[in-house]
Amino acid sequence: MTALRVLRSEWSKFWSVRSSWITLALSVTVLAVIGALASAAYTPDTGGGNAPPLADGAVGLALTGTTFAALGVGVLGVLFSAGEYSTGMIRSTLAAVPKRLPVLWSKSLVYGVVATVVTAAGALAAFQLGGLTLKDADIALSLGDEGVPRALAGAGIYLGLVGMWGVALGALLRSIAGGIAALTGTLLIVPGLASLLPDSVADALTPLLPSKAGEALTALEHSAGLLSPDAGLAALVGWVAVTLAAAGLRLTRTDA
Template identity: 65%
Template sequence: MSATPLSLAPTPTTSYKVTGPRVLRAEWAKFWSLRSSWITLGVAVVLLIVFGAIAAATYSPDAVATSGPPGPGSTGADSDAVSLALTGVSFAQLAIGVLGVLLSAGEYSTGMIRSTLAAVPRRLPVLWSKSLVIGPIALVLTTIGALAAFQLGTPGLDGEKIALSLGDDGVLRSLAGAGVYLGLVAVFGVALGMLVRSSAGAIAALVGTLLILPGLASLLP
């Protein structure tokens, strides 16, 4: 009897490449696995709906116009049903912008950015993926919130001169534009977080950009 040598076939190895869809799926999983994502998105939509509905419910044509951003019960001469419904945008933008900051700068605070950049050495795909995750989500949810605020405020404005319906010219465009704006605010928050690499510093820069700079610009001649 003679021994027959066995030839061991090489084990095939699977090589994984870093691709855009894979990075996007990873950022999608990270976003929805954080409890803060659900809470902050819910807070933004609730603020948008509640303040818009309150502004429409407390509207009075005899109210004296006040300076500054519109609030519940205080309307200017150019107010209409859409502007009342979008009263909560100034509050919702802070929640959405902070969420964008936490999505990017939060990884620098916890040290998870090391694992992220070890898997994806280039930073631009990570930035694009984070923006593509939070931007459309914020756009869709806040657009729904703006529509809900408008619909809830419509009965309170029945019979008023400023009353509008969804079929009127420019109403849907304005409500959708509010969603687009808040989606861009979320992307802006992501960019600030990646640049500053600090949650506190990026949030301070976000608040200054959204609230302080417009007030200073209104004082310019």
């Protein structure tokens, strides 16, 4: 069993389950539709409650749905790995790949690449659709403006890494409910709880959280409370790497 064949096996597993492409399609649709609606609802006279910082302009509006897309992509990642434990299929998988670890790496790589490419396309669609209603607005931007391609690609990279993190959580916890709870709690609840900590601790901890690191990847300009794009990427990769390492350790040392 070669590495390429394990990759092909995980690719087949992903696309042969109806919930995979349906959930992925819904996540991308949410990203594009919410971004387009936010752009259409923008009113320069009042700024509206949905207006992003001027520096982010049309990109900030186009990526309004990133949080919702991250939940969909992350949950699908959990299902992709933990689902095998709930059905018992993991025993057949590990019987075919007795070294075990190639299964985890292949599953993460397959889903990470798919989620990155598809959601980056969704972010581009949201930006282009939003641009149709922001032609004459003061925050209008074009795809050729400095930082715009990086921010849109950053959205895809962020969502792809969240998907890989979901796969790692599912493999580590071996529970669909547990993996989803850990993912949604870290993305949505922990940032709010961090604000209750002393300012010195919150200021140091909050930028390292996955959701804030994702904001650093998609921001056009660096702002207070956010890491630089490179540091944000490093933080996200760190979350994925540590969780995958823990999942790999459990996979090799305990029975499925």
